[in-house]
Amino acid sequence: MSLSNAQRQKLLLIPIYIALTVAGIFTLIPFAWLVCAAFKSNADIFTSNFLPLGDGFLGVAWTRLTLVNFVRLFKELGIGVALTNSVFLSATSALLATFCCSLAGYALAKFRFAGRGLVMSLVLAALVVPGSLLMAPGYKLLYDLGLLNSFAGLILPGLTPAFGVFLFRQAMVNAVPATLIESARIDGAGEFRIFFTIVLPLVRPMIGAYLMITFLGTWNNFIGPQIVLQDPASFPLSVAINQLRGLYGTDYGLIMSGTMISIAPVLALFLLLQKEFIAGLTSGAVKG
Amino acid sequence: MPAPAARPASASTTVVRRYRAEPVWVPWVFLAPFLLSFGVFLVWPLIQSVVLACQQTFGPKSTAWVGFANFSFLLHDPLFWKAVSNTAIFAAGSVFLQLPVSLGLALLLNRPGLRGRTVFRLVFFAPSLVGLVFVGLLFALIFAPRTGLVNSVLHDFFPAFDPEFPWLQIYVMPALILAALWLYAGFNMVYFLAALQGVPEELMEAAALDGAGPWHRFRHIVLPEILPVGTFVVLMSLLGSLQLFELPYILLTGSGPDNRGLTIVMYLYDNGFVTGDLGYASAVGWVLALLMGSFALGQRWLNKRQEES
Numbered sequence: 001m002s003l004s005n006a007q008r009q010k011l012l013l014i015p016i017y018i019a020l021t022v023a024g025i026f027t028l029i030p031f032a033w034l035v036c037a038a039f040k041s042n043a044d045i046f047t048s049n050f051l052p053l054g055d056g057f058l059g060v061a062w063t064r065l066t067l068v069n070f071v072r073l074f075k076e077l078g079i080g081v082a083l084t085n086s087v088f089l090s091a092t093s094a095l096l097a098t099f100c101c102s103l104a105g106y107a108l109a110k111f112r113f114a115g116r117g118l119v120m121s122l123v124l125a126a127l128v129v130p131g132s133l134l135m136a137p138g139y140k141l142l143y144d145l146g147l148l149n150s151f152a153g154l155i156l157p158g159l160t161p162a163f164g165v166f167l168f169r170q171a172m173v174n175a176v177p178a179t180l181i182e183s184a185r186i187d188g189a190g191e192f193r194i195f196f197t198i199v200l201p202l203v204r205p206m207i208g209a210y211l212m213i214t215f216l217g218t219w220n221n222f223i224g225p226q227i228v229l230q231d232p233a234s235f236p237l238s239v240a241i242n243q244l245r246g247l248y249g250t251d252y253g254l255i256m257s258g259t260m261i262s263i264a265p266v267l268a269l270f271l272l273l274q275k276e277f278i279a280g281l282t283s284g285a286v287k288g
Numbered sequence: 289m290p291a292p293a294a295r296p297a298s299a300s301t302t303v304v305r306r307y308r309a310e311p312v313w314v315p316w317v318f319l320a321p322f323l324l325s326f327g328v329f330l331v332w333p334l335i336q337s338v339v340l341a342c343q344q345t346f347g348p349k350s351t352a353w354v355g356f357a358n359f360s361f362l363l364h365d366p367l368f369w370k371a372v373s374n375t376a377i378f379a380a381g382s383v384f385l386q387l388p389v390s391l392g393l394a395l396l397l398n399r400p401g402l403r404g405r406t407v408f409r410l411v412f413f414a415p416s417l418v419g420l421v422f423v424g425l426l427f428a429l430i431f432a433p434r435t436g437l438v439n440s441v442l443h444d445f446f447p448a449f450d451p452e453f454p455w456l457q458i459y460v461m462p463a464l465i466l467a468a469l470w471l472y473a474g475f476n477m478v479y480f481l482a483a484l485q486g487v488p489e490e491l492m493e494a495a496a497l498d499g500a501g502p503w504h505r506f507r508h509i510v511l512p513e514i515l516p517v518g519t520f521v522v523l524m525s526l527l528g529s530l531q532l533f534e535l536p537y538i539l540l541t542g543s544g545p546d547n548r549g550l551t552i553v554m555y556l557y558d559n560g561f562v563t564g565d566l567g568y569a570s571a572v573g574w575v576l577a578l579l580m581g582s583f584a585l586g587q588r589w590l591n592k593r594q595e596e597s
């Protein structure tokens with residue numbers, strides 16, 4: 001009596017599940033460890049790895065978990081300001097960049113005009129310029145423009161990334177039918193109205209994906225605010241938590257809860273929007 | 289008032305329905321934000337960086353013309369070469385460790401009949417949402433003496449293990465490469481998985497029926513199909529490695545013991561923004577851009593050769 005083919009296939013999957021689960025555990029352990037530590041007192045951080053052991057449910061001393069780190073972060077160290085700065089900078093950059101990139105992408109995808117080829121090659125040229133080449137001269141430029149130590153100095157240089165223009169152009173070439181635009185024109189719709197009511201709804205997945213990409217990029221940006229901003233009240237989380245570590249380096253609970261506050265919102269956002277996010281990424285990549 | 293409706297419809301529609309050319313100014317208005325920021329924040333700084341690279345500055349205000357002295361100093365600075373070799377070690381570590389892991393995960397996930405693919409993919413992808421700064425902070429805590437996860441677990445399993453062992457003082461590069469592996473493995477995996485899903489299923493089944501073993505099927509069917517994506521991922525990893533800054537800067541709180549964590553961009557940052565010589569930093573930037581450009585050209589050349597053969 002030998003196994004049927006289907007049964008053999010199922011048996012062969014078992015080691016694969018095991019390998020994937022082990023890899024998954026290694027991926028998740030740093031997160032789990034961080035979250036546990038964020039809710040522990042410094043004494044418990046020294047004596048336990050994950051959760052403090054005791055005689056509570058599952059052998060864990062649940063009552064020893066504490067919010068003291070978060071209270072100190074928000075009440076004494078004003079991390080709320082940094083959180084607000086991060087949210088403001090990321091949201092503003094994401095909205096502006098998505099708007100400007102979709103406008104430019106639309107122009108390149110759906111209009112025929114003298115100079116289009118030239119602009120397209122400018123976009124491609126901008127894609128290959130490494131950011132680190134622009135650091136020093138960009139700093140001097142912001143100094144000359146009087147934009148150092150201001151949010152504008154961080155937001156304006158990223159107003160229309162070439163990458164976004166390129167992505168939106170690719171998405172719109174196929175997703176937006178020219179006949180739809182033409183008939184809207186015949187009906188007398190203005191160009192901006194066509195853009196907002198017809199073009200943008202057709203590339204919704206791309207908009208979701210790009211909002212997410214730019215939000216994440218700004219949220220996780222460290223070197224930009226580190227160079228441009230000087231006033232601690234304007235620091236986003238990335239710079240603020242690093243400063244905190246310089247001042248309270250051995251206060252592990254504080255640093256861990258601060259790191260957790262910086263990571264959790266973007267993970268939550270991704271989990272909420274991941275369908276849109278992945279749909280947008282693949283639509284941009286496949287239909288190009 | 290039935291007058292408008294009574295007009296013969298056909299005559300007027302043929303006139304109106306004729307293609308109305310889009311106004312010439314429209315695309316330029318839509319492109320204005322891009323063109324403006326392209327000119328101000330890309331072209332102008334690029335021109336500036338050429339001028340700056342030939343100057344010595346102290347902050348943005350005081351400058352002195354030094355010609356090519358920045359470049360000759362740079363090429364003779366042992367610290368710069370230290371940064372180059374560190375960056376090269378890191379790049380090699382990422383390519384030779386990260387890519388096999390990413391490809392392996394993708395191959396496992398691509399197995400037909402596997403359940404929970406979406407969940408696994410989500411889990412592996414999650415670290416790439418965490419910014420390099422926060423990965424640096426997180427791994428600095430994980431490798432910390434006494435309280436760090438690595439030391440306390442090792443000490444629990446092997447009581448002889450010294451819980452004060454200073455990983456970040458001794459194993460600088462392995463720690464960096466491991467942190468980068470955690471961050472990027474799932475990210476690269478997504479690319480490989482997309483490429484693997486393009487491998488025709490019938491071809492694999494036909495080969496299996498003809499008696500081709502798993503290795504032969506991988507070597508002759510899967511590998512050629514995913515090679516373009518593979519070289520793309522290698523290029524991205526190399527370019528990313530060359531621009532490495534935040535991860536070691538945060539993880540090691542600077543360039544690390546004996547500058548063993550110094551990277552090219554950190555060298556640029558230190559000179560430009562700690563010492564304040566924006567001119568010298570621009571020169572470093574150009575050398576870095578040349579390096580990156582040559583890698584990109586190398587990849588194009590490789591791709592061309594693959595297409596021809």
